[in-house]
Amino acid sequence: MEQALFDDLVQSLKEAKAIARDQASASRRFKVTTPDAKSVREQIGLSQSEFAQLMQVSVKTLQNWEQHRRNPTGPAAALLKIMRSAPEVALKTLHA
Known part of the structure; x- marks a missing residue:
């Protein structure tokens, strides 16, 4: 070296x-925020079981996210961000 x-x-x-x-x-500092799963789900208008199925996680996992006992990471966090900013595109893609 x-x-x-x-x-x-x-x-x-x-x-x-x-x-x-x-x-x-x-x-410099970077602050990475995870979207609130409950607000995203309510924005889309799905039940917990429907949203969990769409996200391909268990209802219990979704409940943990919504009650802030756990935070979505990796692909789940990215998908939540996409659903928050472009719900029509996300739903169309996931239902295809």
Whole structure:
């Protein structure tokens, strides 16, 4: 490894350590929010069992999302975002 690259990596690690210890502030922060499953379901107008079937999850999983005991992740979170912003397209695609 080139010395310059190694030095950059070491400096990055030192900065990360300082940020983790609140001794420095991050240059940028990203906040990722998961759509509220209940509001998406109500927007579409489906029952819990219909929505769970559409999402291909159990009703219990959907209830956990709606009651904020768990958060949808990965493809489920992405699908919820699509359903929130373009419900007609999502429903048409999923019912095809």
